[in-house]
Every structure is written in structure tokens, then in C-alpha cells.
Amino acid sequence: MSTAPRARNRRGEGGLLRAEILAAATGLLDASGDPRAVTLRAVARAVGIAAPSIYPHFLDQSAIVLAVVRQAYAELADLIGSAMDRAGEDPRHRLHALCAAYLDFAHRHPERYRLLFGGVRIPGPGSGITPEDLLDLGAGALRLVVEGMTACVTAGCCTSTDPAADAIALWLGLHGLAHQRAIVTSFPWPADITRRLAVPLSHLVA
Structure with missing residues (x-):
């Protein structure tokens, strides 16, 4: 990552700096795996x-991490929708x-x-994150699952x-599979494990 001083944004371009801060924070997370x-x-x-x-853009470190989480949930929703x-x-x-x-x-x-379901949901002492900040996390992605089930x-x-x-049950099942795949990488998962999980949890019929 660059450590050279950046050029000052022109008036009205504060949103660009916010986006750069968020991109840098995401890059640090991806590189370290540690918020x-x-x-x-x-x-x-x-x-x-x-x-x-x-x-002027983020009150503290926890606000930056929360913004990274919100962006990641938006990326997940976009990926699912596409x-x-x-x-x-x-x-x-x-x-x-x-x-x-979802699994991809x-x-x-x-x-x-990991950050989506990690410590950001249990704010530590002095954190600027409030319970209200956490209410809608993941709502967009979950809404797509509900719509898919309803259809x-x-x-x-x-x-x-x-x-x-049942959409929540399916979400939990997918989360469990994603978690196990990440920590038990050598396990011989069945090639059709996603379908075997999704069909009963979503009550699909032929």
C-alpha cells in the first residue's frame, strides 16, 4: 500500500476520501485477516x-470496521442478486x-x-457502535433469500x-457449511453438498 502523501481533494470531493479510507481498511483486513x-x-x-x-468521515476505528461490514454485506447482496x-x-x-x-x-x-458474523456484532467497551447500528446488517442479502423462497x-x-x-433456516445452514469448509479444508465434501443442504431446508419439491 502507498505511504506517499496524497493530493488534497478539491472542494466537494470529500466522498472520494471516504471511499479511499474504506478501500484501505478493506485492504488491511484482506491482507491480515484481523480487524x-x-x-x-x-x-x-x-x-x-x-x-x-x-x-470528519469516521468517528473511530469501530466506525470504519462497521462501514467495511456494511460494504461487504452490500457486495454479498449484489453477488446473490446477479x-x-x-x-x-x-x-x-x-x-x-x-x-x-453465498458460498462463493x-x-x-x-x-x-468472518467479519460479517464476528466481533463487530458484540461491540467492546468504548466502541462507537450502537445496537441500532447492527439492526439492519445483512438485511438486503436476507431479503433476497426470503424473496427466492417465496417465489x-x-x-x-x-x-x-x-x-x-425457512429463509433464515436456509441462511443458517449455508453459514454452517461455509464455516466448516473454511476450517476443515481436507474433508472430502460431497460434490452436491450445497443441493443436499438447500433442498430440505428450503422444502423444495420436484
Whole structure:
């Protein structure tokens, strides 16, 4: 990462600096796998600014980490949505596509994925993160799972009587599989394990 001083943004370009700070924080997380590496000093060094220049954009380190989490959830939702669009009109294909996309994100971005469900949800003493900040984390991605499940019910290929609750169960199942794949890398996972997990949890029928 660059440590050279950066050129000052022109008036009205403060949003660009915020984006650079966020990109630097994400890069530090990806490189280290540890959110503690995302310090104000390290981020400032990566961007080429003085640490106090961060404060107009982020109150403290926890606010930067929370922004990284929000962006990662948005990336996950975009990946799921794009996969569903590419899958066509069949709701079963779309549901399987979203499951595959979820697991693909966890595999390709392990550090970010761990952060989504890690300590940011249990703020430490002095953290600037409030319970209200955590309420909507992941809501966009989960909404797509609910919509996918509901579409299957409407099409008659899913017997769920509570798509919202079953979408949460499917999400938890996918999270469990993603976690186990990450820590038990040598296990001979069945090639169709995603389908074996998704079909019963989503109550899909032939």
C-alpha cells in the first residue's frame, strides 16, 4: 500500500476520501485477516493522509470496521442478486444460484466473511457502535433469500408454510457449511453438498 502523501481533494470531493479510507481498511483486513489491523494510523498511512483527516468521515476505528461490514454485506447482496438474474426464470434454479453465490462469497473473501458474523456484532467497551447500528446488517442479502423462497412457494415447487422463517433456516445452514469448509479444508465434501443442504431446508419439491 502507498505511504506517499496524497493530493488534497478539491472542494466537494470529500466522498472520494471516504471511499479511499474504506478501500484501505478493506485492504488491511484482506491482507491480515484481523480487524485489529484496521487502525486509524494504518489506514491513514495506506491512504497517505494524517490520521486526524479520518475523523470528519469516521468517528473511530469501530466506525470504519462497521462501514467495511456494511460494504461487504452490500457486495454479498449484489453477488446473490446477479447470480439469481443469471439463473433465469425458474425459481428453483434461482434459489440454488443464490445458495451457490453465498458460498462463493464466503470462499473468495474469507476475511470479510468472518467479519460479517464476528466481533463487530458484540461491540467492546468504548466502541462507537450502537445496537441500532447492527439492526439492519445483512438485511438486503436476507431479503433476497426470503424473496427466492417465496417465489418457489408461489410457483408450487416449495412446501414452506413460512418462507421468512425457512429463509433464515436456509441462511443458517449455508453459514454452517461455509464455516466448516473454511476450517476443515481436507474433508472430502460431497460434490452436491450445497443441493443436499438447500433442498430440505428450503422444502423444495420436484
